[in-house]
Structure formats: structure tokens, C-alpha cells
Amino acid sequence: MQAFRKSARLLGITFVLGVLSFAAMQGGFGSATQRAAPLENRKPLRPIAFYPLPLTSVKPEGWLRRQLEIQADGLSGHLDEFWRDVGPNSGWLGGTGESWERGPYFLDGLVPLAYLLDDPRLIAKAEKWMNWTLTHQRPDGGIGPPKNTDWWPNMVMLKALTQYQEATGDSRVMPVMERYFHYQAAHLAERPLHEWAKFRWADEVVSVLWLYNRTGDESLLDLAHLLDQQGYNWEGDFAHFRFTSKTSAGELGLKSGVESELSLSAHGVNNAMALKTPAVWWEVSGDDSDKQATYRQLKEIYDYHGLANGMFSCDEHLAGRNPSEGTELCSVVETQYSLEQMVAIFGDASLADLLEKISFNALPGTFSPDMWAHQYLQQPNQVMCNLEKRDWNTDGPESNIYGLEPNFGCCTANMHQGWPKFVASLWMATPDQGLVAVAYGPNVVKTVAGKGVPVEIKEETDYPFRGIVRLTINPSSPTAFPLRLRIPGWAGGATIAVDGEPVEGVRPDEFYTLDHSWKKGDIVVVTFPLEVRASTGYDNSVVVSRGPLVFSLKIGEKWQKITTGMSHPAKPPAADWEVLPSTPWNYGLMIDRANPERFVEVIEKPVGPDPFSPEGAPVELRVKGQRIATWTLVDGSAGPLPESPTTSGQPVEKLTLIPYGAAKLRITDFPQIAP
């Protein structure tokens, strides 16, 4: 360790010089600017593939901006006005109320939402919380409500603070973090990480490295090592993965819902967060085994628990691949965040494919279209949302209700980060002074590229509903820099044209590099062929997709307010809803997996104000199917999938499929009707 410190100090000197010259070029280190370049990893950290751009570099446009506005008009923009746990009496505002994770969770999503929308109302809300934390650091360096003695909620607040600093340049943030980390380093021996903090330690390492890259304080690397030593050994777990099917309360040693070390290691949200753990640690260790562990972890989780919506199942704990199993909203947004980190670290296009799949399917699919209600658990085959007791591992019968606080309020507090962090991650910087389109959606990015030249790129697209992405490149003066474009794994036949001239060698599942000298008004058009695909899902079922969108049966939805029976009933202006089917759902599809396009008609509709609603779906697929009389409800869920291929004997009907995210009742894993 001593030798390590010494070499780090030597290396630190050269890097301080590098940062100084860089800062001079940018007109001041830490100033709030739309044109700040990202900081690269400072030695001895490993260089990573892509560097996230400072928050607010990417601003949403088009349907994506509208989606964030829906979120701001929904629970995210109003929750603190009526939900006690993030209300004015929060311990994180100096009150006597909730003093654990809920305030920080809320801010981790409210901060990026507010600043990406430049919404003064939301910015005022976010500033109130940030100001309290920044002005109430204790003399010993502790932050947050004095009565909290758990390291875990502070880890979340650190994520909110780093985003706030990037958006505003507030000069108070880094000194507060610096003092806090020194305080924590001094106290971890007597008060080690435990429970949630022990399993989620890598989330703090992200903030520790963020500060190290800005200050060069080498003691921060010692703290990172301490967190690694005390944190849970996920890599050891996945070297001999134990949970290869739906877990059970007995197997996990759960007694009246109290978590054990074993159950915390099977916990869905912990696993979602842990996907990034070996990747983040690889930045510190540089050890190939950490990189390999990242991919092993992903493979094991998805091989045994993967679902058609891009997520893995967990009703609190890992739950196998049956499409009637659920996935918690917290695990959705945490998997997104993990993938955003992982794709930056390794620059692997397939990680961004998965990020898009979750962001365009599982995320919108678990919210009401107005984002005033959400579920705790969503199901790929979700044919009824009501208070009937279901065959969950651990979670209660409220779990798939659309409401304010179904089952448990963690998701109510944590769900806000999903959309805004995805928007912020659409573009990243590359170490060769270039830019990379990690994921697609309408936006404008403002940053610097090439030899420090301010660059704006306007991305016009209705992706993922349409396949054409048009980029207008606007450098303030002509400059050369590499522009990398992700070609998704599903996008065989994708084309790229620069100012009308097609380029050669575009291949799926990689980043295509345009190494050009760019001038104002250069146009790059990327065309993704959105072919209908029919892949094999759980138990030989068939899953239909087009581009990054997964398609589900459109089922008539009857939304009814729930007025009794919820353990934490919603108060106005929020409400709890059961959703009952008003049309049949038990269909098999008449489709050939090898040639699905011959069996499916694609109907494109305008991309309207609510693309993730059944009425507003911008794409519909028409396909023939037959009802399967033996496929019935079991405990409020679609019963066991009939074996595919199967026969029906029922009349042939024309069915409508809509994007998963638009269908709040749905069948996604279909039995296949024998030809």
C-alpha cells in the first residue's frame, strides 16, 4: 500500500499540471458552463472507453423532452407536496421525519430532471435540499440527518451532489464531499459497512472516483480500497452462482421478511446495482479478472432470470424466467444506471443495446401514461393488476397495482432517476477528443471536441419508433474529431451517410467511427432498418420485437380507483388503480420465427404527446392469432404458458400488438400456434 501511495503521488504531479492547463483552456475549473469537457480518469486509475459528459451537456428534444415534461407534471414534480417521506419534515431538510434513503433517492432523480428541463419550479425544489445538506455538514465531516448512522443513504446523496455540481458548478460541493470522505475513512474501522451499504458499496466508489479525478487527493483511493475490503464480494458470489431458479423464502432463510446476508445477495435491487461493481472496481484495480467478472455476472443473471422486457425478475429476490414473474421498479432504474456506468467503462455496444431495451420497454411499461402512478412489480405477461394474492416470493398482493406507494415506498422515492440519467447518457466523450452516440433519441448536445472547439450536435429523430437519425454537426469553427455512432446488434443493414455520401463498412454490434474534419451544418444520417423479429422466449414462447422495442398484445384496459385495501393508500392528487382486462388475452400467435415479416403488418402512426399509452402508441403490429381455451388465470396472473407450438381450434383473429411500454396490460411471451 505504501509503494502504491508513493507512485500515485508521483503520478499525481504530472496530472495536476495537465488539469491546470486544461482548466485555463476552459476558462476556469468548476465554473458552470454548458461547454465543460469531461474529466478523464486521473492516474493510477485505468483509462476508460468513454467519459460521461457533465450533466446538462445533453438536453432532450422532441418526444424525449415531452416524456421528461410528463414526468415533471407527474409524481416526480409534485411528490414532495403531499408525500410525507419527502415532505418538508424530512430529516434531509432538518425536520424530524424520514431520515434514511427516501430523501436522497428523490434528489438523485429530481436534480437531473430539473436541470435537463431548465425548469425553475423543479430547480427551486432541488436547490432547497442541496442547500440543506451543503450547509449542515457537522464539524467532524458527517452529513445528513444527525439521527442517521447508516452509511447507505449518504451514498445516494453523494450521487445527487455530484450531479448538482456538474449542473451548477456550485463551489461548496467538492469541499463538503472531501470532508465527508475523510470523516468516513476515519470511522469505517469502528463502524464498518453493513446491510445495504455493504452490498451497494460500488455506488459510493463512483462518487469517490468522481472527486479524485477533480482534486487528485490520493487518500480518496485509500478510501476506495477500504470500501472494497468491507464491501460484499459479488465476484466471489458469481464465480459459483447459487441462484439458478426462482428463489424461495425458505432457501433464503427469510423469517417474517427480515433480510439475511444470503437474502441480500439474492435481492433484485442489490443485484441490479451490483452489475456495475466489478466494472467500477476495474477502474481502480486494472485487473482483467474484474472485467471478466462483469460479463460473467451479466450472463448468469440473464441466463437464469432474464425477461423479455430487458430486465431480470425479482419480487424482492431473484425469481426465474417465467413471464408471470415480476420486476421491481427500483431494479429497473438501478440496472439502467449500472449499464450507463458499464458502457462508459468498457465501451461495449451490446451494453447500450440492453440499456435502450430497458429504457424503452421496462421503464415506461411500469408507469401510467401520465406518470402519476407506478407499480412495484411489473410482469411481461401482465393480464390483470389487482389486489388478488399472487405467487410472489416475498412481496405482497399490492405489488402490481398502479399507484402512489404499492407494496413499499422505495420505488416511489427512487424511480425518478430512470429517464433523466438515460437522457444524460445519450452522448459521451472519447479519450481521443471525440464524441460517441451511446444511445439514440431526440436531443441537442453541447460540449467541446477536437482541439477544444465548442461543438453542438442536434439529433433529430423519432427513434425508437422510427429508424432514421439525423445529426447536424455545428462546431464553432471547422475542426477534426472522431464521431462514433453505435450500431445496435439487431441493426444488420444499417447505413450511414455524411452530407449525402454513404460510408462503407457499417456493421452491427460495434461503434462506427467517422474520423472527419467537421464544419457548421454537416449532416450525418443514420438509418436503422427496423425489421420485425420473432425470438424465442421462456419455454419456447415467441417474443416479437422491432428495433429496440418489444411488442405486446394490446388488451382492453379498465382502470378503476382503489379506495380500500391498500396499506398506504394514495392521497389526492395521487390515486391507486387496479387495471382489469376488458378484452381476451389468452392468444397464441400465428407466426413463423424464421420469416416473421411475412406474418406481420406494420402500421406507423404519428408520434404524439403520449407515445407510451395504448391510444398513443406510434407503432402497431397486426398479426393473426387464436385463443387458447386452456390458458387461464391462476392467482390473478396468466397461468403456465401452453407448450409451443400448440393447437387451438378457435377462430383465427387479427390481433394488434403495441410497444411493451405502451401496454399496461399485456402478453409479451406468446405461445406459438402450430402451422
Ligand SMILES: [Zn+2]
Ligand atoms: Zn423499490
